[in-house]
Amino acid sequence: xxxxxxxxxxxxxxxxxxxxxxxxxxxxxxxxxxxxxxxxxxxxxxxxxxxxxxxxxxxxxxxxxxxxxxxxxxxxxxxxxxxxxxxxxxxxxxxxxxxxxxxxxxxxxxxxxxxxxxxxxxxxxxxxxxxxxxxxxxxxxxxxxxxxxxxxxxxxxxxxxxxxxxxxxxxxxxxxxxxxxxxxxxxxxxxxxxxxxxxxxxxxxxxxxxxxxxxxxxxxxxxxxxxxxxxxxxxxxxxxxxxxxxxxxxxxxxxxxxxxxxxxxx
Numbered sequence: 001x002x003x004x005x006x007x008x009x010x011x012x013x014x015x016x017x018x019x020x021x022x023x024x025x026x027x028x029x030x031x032x033x034x035x036x037x038x039x040x041x042x043x044x045x046x047x048x049x050x051x052x053x054x055x056x057x058x059x060x061x062x063x064x065x066x067x068x069x070x071x072x073x074x075x076x077x078x079x080x081x082x083x084x085x086x087x088x089x090x091x092x093x094x095x096x097x098x099x100x101x102x103x104x105x106x107x108x109x110x111x112x113x114x115x116x117x118x119x120x121x122x123x124x125x126x127x128x129x130x131x132x133x134x135x136x137x138x139x140x141x142x143x144x145x146x147x148x149x150x151x152x153x154x155x156x157x158x159x160x161x162x163x164x165x166x167x168x169x170x171x172x173x174x175x176x177x178x179x180x181x182x183x184x185x186x187x188x189x190x191x192x193x194x195x196x197x198x199x200x201x202x203x204x205x206x207x208x209x210x211x212x213x214x215x216x217x218x219x220x221x222x223x224x225x226x227x228x229x230x231x232x233x234x235x236x237x238x239x240x241x242x243x244x245x246x247x248x249x250x251x252x253x254x255x256x257x258x259x260x261x262x263x264x265x266x
Contacts, residue, residue: 057178
C-alpha cells in the first residue's frame with residue numbers, strides 16, 4: 001500500500017509495470033476508486049508504467065470536508081505525478097477523472113503529452129442537478145442515489161450478472177463527504193474554453209449505452225480539440241472497460257501506438 005503525503009492531503013496510489021516503462025496515468029470516476037481499472041489492466045500491452053490513485057474523498061485517500069474544487073483535484077494529480085516521477089505521460093481519465101485530465105492537460109504541458117478523455121465532457125450536467133444530488137446524498141447517504149446511478153453506468157444485461165454486485169458495493173461504500181465534495185467539483189466546472197484551447201493529441205472514448213455522459217456529449221467535447229480522435233464502444237455503459245475490456249484496450253493501445261508511446265519508443 002502506497003500513500004503520497006502531499007502536505008495538505010494524503011492520497012492512496014499504486015504503480016504497476018517496469019520502471020523504464022511508458023508512463024500512463026489513470027484517474028477514476030466519482031464513486032469509484034483505483035480498483036476501477038482492474039478489468040482493463042490485464043488487456044493492456046506490456047511496456048507501460050501505470051500510475052493510478054484514489055481521488056480525494058475516495059478509497060483509502062484522505063477525505064477532507066466538502067466541497068472540493070476542480071482546481072484542487074487537478075493539483076492533487078499534478079503533485080502526485082511530480083512525486084512519483086511521472087512526466088511526459090499519457091493521462092487517461094474517466095468521467096470526473098476525464099475532467100481532471102482536461103484541467104491538467106491545459107495546465108502542465110511538461111507532465112502530459114497526450115490525453116484520453118473517456119466517458120466525460122467539458123461540462124457534465126448543470127449546477128442545479130448536482131446540487132440536488134448533493135442534498136440527497138447529504139440527507140440519506142450515497143445509497144439513496146445508487147440505483148439511478150448504476151442504471152446509467154451499466155447495461156441491463158450486466159446489472160443482471162454476478163459481476164455487477166462489487167460495483168454496487170464500491171459505489172455505496174464511497175464516503176458521503178467524499179462523494180459530496182467531488183460532486184461539487186463537477187458542478188462548478190465548465191472547461192469548454194480551456195479544452196477548446198488544447199493542442200496536444202487527444203482521444204475521446206464514448207459508449208453507446210452510457211446514460212451519464214452520452215456519446216454525443218463526449219463527441220462534442222472531443223470535437224473542441226483540433227486533430228482529436230474519437231472512438232465509440234458499442235454495447236457498454238459509462239464504465240465501458242468493465243463490460244468490454246478487450247475492445248476498450250485495443251482502442252487505447254492503438255492510440256498509444258499512434259503516438260509512439262508504446263511499440264518502440266518511450
